[in-house]
Amino acid sequence: MRSATAMRTLERRDRDAILELCARDPVANVMVAERVELVGSEPVRLGGEIWGLFEHGELTSACWSGANLIPIEVRTPAAMDAFASRARRAGGTYSSLFGEAAAVNGIWARLQAMGWRARETRPCQPLYSIEAPPLVEPDPHVLRALPEDVIAVLPASVAMFTEEVGYSPVGADGGMAYRRRVTDLLRQGRTLVRLGPAGEVVFKADLGSVSSQVAQVHGVWVDPRWRGQGLAAPAMAAVVEAALRDNAPIVSLYVNDYNARAIAVYEKVGFERVGTFATILF
Numbered sequence: 001m002r003s004a005t006a007m008r009t010l011e012r013r014d015r016d017a018i019l020e021l022c023a024r025d026p027v028a029n030v031m032v033a034e035r036v037e038l039v040g041s042e043p044v045r046l047g048g049e050i051w052g053l054f055e056h057g058e059l060t061s062a063c064w065s066g067a068n069l070i071p072i073e074v075r076t077p078a079a080m081d082a083f084a085s086r087a088r089r090a091g092g093t094y095s096s097l098f099g100e101a102a103a104v105n106g107i108w109a110r111l112q113a114m115g116w117r118a119r120e121t122r123p124c125q126p127l128y129s130i131e132a133p134p135l136v137e138p139d140p141h142v143l144r145a146l147p148e149d150v151i152a153v154l155p156a157s158v159a160m161f162t163e164e165v166g167y168s169p170v171g172a173d174g175g176m177a178y179r180r181r182v183t184d185l186l187r188q189g190r191t192l193v194r195l196g197p198a199g200e201v202v203f204k205a206d207l208g209s210v211s212s213q214v215a216q217v218h219g220v221w222v223d224p225r226w227r228g229q230g231l232a233a234p235a236m237a238a239v240v241e242a243a244l245r246d247n248a249p250i251v252s253l254y255v256n257d258y259n260a261r262a263i264a265v266y267e268k269v270g271f272e273r274v275g276t277f278a279t280i281l282f
Helices: 013-024 030-039 077-090 103-111 148-166 176-187 232-246 262-268
Strands: 005-009 049-055 057-066 068-072 095-102 120-130 191-195 201-210 214-222 250-254 272-281
Touching: 005 077, 013 030, 013 057, 030 057, 030 068, 030 201, 030 214, 049 077, 068 103, 077 095, 077 103, 077 191, 095 103, 103 120, 103 262, 103 272, 120 262, 148 176, 148 191, 148 201, 148 214, 176 191, 176 201, 176 250, 191 232, 214 232, 232 250, 232 262
Parallel strands: 068 095, 214 250
Antiparallel strands: 005 049, 049 057, 057 068, 095 272, 120 250, 120 272, 191 201, 201 214
């Protein structure tokens, strides 16, 4: 007798089904939704795989497997068991496991029991979104950076990454891969900056993931010399205003729960908490 539950790698024909699954929580699932909207669900085009769990022929949960693992609508212990086992069998090397906290923490508990080890765990990261105009007057000096601004933007991006993740993105390739990522965001008009008097970047934020429904802000950074001067809230308000106007009807972000200063800024701007993320760094 054939089982009512089955897992397989999604194919081209599954595009609509995975987008419908992502649409159950567009804020939490924006990273995968963006990629599927852009290139479809075929692994050869995705640059990764999406594992789908089907119950009676219906896609009920999924997990992105690429540079990272990202669970999508994984709600039950059985689904957590299934995706943890699939990740173990896949034998891949991942930078992180991140997404909705209950799913991430549940899958991680199972992977940890299988012998996986993490460099750092961040089990509680409040997820915020905003759909209305910001509550703070936007800073008119925050503008979208251009590709020719890469020389100014790159040091700020490296500083942000190093501060957030704990190591420099400048690896054995001299930072070329990271520079390409920064340049790609600039070409897409998805990096917003405020410049200081010498032309240096003193505030930066990226629209790291943008689907048809949500623009998720990543990489928010203020130059340490400018912190505590009231720059962050008006600058973030400008990011929200620009993203709502030009990119998507919802703007979101997630933040470490211990970063009380950042949380206070986001709530002052008008972001409201809509969920919780978690991140496991390998």
